Amino acid sequence: MATVPPRWVVLSSGLLLVVLIRGYVQAQNILINPMIGKGSHFYVSAAIGEELIHRGYNVTFLLGGAFYDQARNSRYGDMFHWEVFQHPIPRKTVHDMFTNLTKLILGGGFQQEMKIMTELMTARVNDCTALLEDKYLIGRLRSANFSAVLYDMTWVCGAMVGELLNLPTFVVYPYPNPCLVTSSQGSHFHPAYVPSFMTPYSNQMKFNERVVNSLLYILGALIGHYYYAPYIGLTKRFNVSEPMLLMANSKLWLVNTDNVGEFPCALAPNVIPVGGLTTRSPEKLPSDVDEFIQGSNDDGIIICSFGSFLILDQNSLRLIRVFSEAFDRLPQRVIWLLKEHPPFPIPANIKILPWLPQNDILGHRKTRALFFHGGQNSYYEAIYHGVPVVVMPVYGDQKDVGARVVNQKLGLKLDKDLLTAEILYDALHEVTTNITYTKRAKEMSFAFRDREMKPAERASFWIDYAIKHGTHHLEIPLRRLNFFQYYLIDVILFVLLFVILTLYISFKCLMLVRSFICNCHIKSKLD
Known part of the structure; x- marks a missing residue:
C-alpha cells in the first residue's frame, strides 16, 4: 500500500513550485544583437549574456543566418534563446565576402582600408534592411516582452530595433580608445593627450604628433558621419531617429577597455569600462x-x-x-x-x-x-x-x-x-x-x-542596475544643450558685450570728467 506523504511536505512542495514558476515568469528578458554574430563581436556579447543568465535573466540573441550554426554549436548553444534574421544574399556569399576582405586587408594601404570599410557598410545596411523588413520576426520580438536591447556599437541596426520595440538600449563598444565615440555622453576626448584612432602615438606626444593627432581627430569626426550616413534612408523609412541620435540616446555604454592596458581619459558616469570581457580562468585542454x-x-x-x-x-x-x-x-x-x-x-x-x-x-x-x-x-x-x-x-x-x-x-x-x-x-x-x-x-x-568583479560580471551588474534604477542620475545632460549653449557662445557673447559696455561707459565717464576739468581750468583762467 502506497504511503501518503505528510501534509506539510505537500504544502512545502507546492509553495516551492509556485515560487519557482513565479520567478521564471517574472524573470527579465534581454535581447542581445551582436552585429551579425561573427567572431570577436559575438564572443564579447556572449560573455555578458552568460553573466546575465547567472543573475536570473532570460537572454535571447538576434544574429544573422550565416553565422547562426557557428554560434549554436558553441558552448553557448543551449545557454541562450535564438532569433535569426536572413541575409539578402546566400550564406556562402556572406562567408566568401569575409574571405575576400581578408585578402584585401593583407594587401594594405589606406585606399584598401577605405574600400573594405565601404564594402562592410554596404553589406551591413543590406542586412539591416532585411532584418527590419521581416515583419514576422519584429512581431515575435515585440511579443517577447523584452526589458532592454544590448547591441554592438558597429551595428546601428541594433539601436533601430530598440527604438522600434520602444525599449532602452545599451551599447557594447568592442574597440580601444573609447573617449571619442562616447563624447556624445560627455566623455572628454582631448587630442593633446588622447591618441586618435589608428595612430601609433601614446598619451605623451611631441609637437608634430599632436598636430597630426588633432587633424586625425577632426577627420575621425567626419568619418563617423560618413559611416552612419547609409542608414539615414532606413531611419526615415521606418520612422526612427537618425543614426547619430540613436547612438547618443543609448542609456549605458559598456566599453571593452581597462585603464591597466588603455590610455586613460575622462569617461562619463554611464560609460563603464569592462575591458577583458572574454578573460576567464583556464579550463582543461584537449x-x-x-x-x-x-x-x-x-x-x-x-x-x-x-x-x-x-x-x-x-x-x-x-x-x-x-x-x-x-x-x-x-x-x-x-x-x-x-x-x-x-x-x-x-x-x-x-x-x-x-x-x-x-x-x-x-x-x-x-x-x-x-x-x-x-x-x-x-x-x-x-x-x-x-x-x-x-x-x-x-x-x-x-x-x-x-x-x-x-x-x-x-x-x-x-x-x-x-x-x-x-x-x-x-x-x-x-x-x-x-x-x-x-x-x-x-x-x-x-x-x-585585483578587482572584486570580473569584467563580464561588472557589465552584467550595470545592466541589471540600469534596468532596476534607470540611468538618469548617471547621464550628463549634454543632449539638452544646443550648439551655442554647449560651447558657451551665448555666455561668451554676453561677457564680451558686458565688457564692451563697461569700457564704453567708463570711457564716456572719463571724457565727461576730462571735459569738466578742462572747463573748470579755462574758467579759472578767465576769472
Missing part, C-alpha cells in the same frame, strides 16, 4: 594539445593566433613561409591557428590547429609568449594571464592595440610590410628571453585581476 605543450619541457610554447585574418592563399603564402621559417629556429614549440596546412613541410616544433582554446592555452604555465594581430580580446587575455606579446597589426583598431603594447612595455610591434623571418625570430627571441617583458606582463596581470 588531450592532444596538452600532450604537445607538456612535451616542450622547460622551453615552453608560443601561441600564434591571427584569427580569421590569416588564411591560406596566394596573398598570404609569403607571410606563412616567413612565420614557418622563424618558428623553426625557436627552441619553443609553437601552437599556430591556421585553417589549412600549408603546401610545404612544417617543422616538428609546430602544431597547426583550425581552432584553438586560446584563453586556456594562455593560462598554461608553459606559455611563454603570444604572437598575434592586435585583436582587443587577445590583448586583454594576454594581460589577464600575464603573457608578453609580439604584435603585428593588420587592419583598423589593431594599430591602436599595437601602440598600447609598446607603450605598456608588454612586448614588441612588427610591421607586416617589412617582415622577414629574421625580424620575427629576433622579436620572439627577445620577448621570451628578456625577463623585463615577462615581469611587466605579471605586473599588469596582478593589477588587472
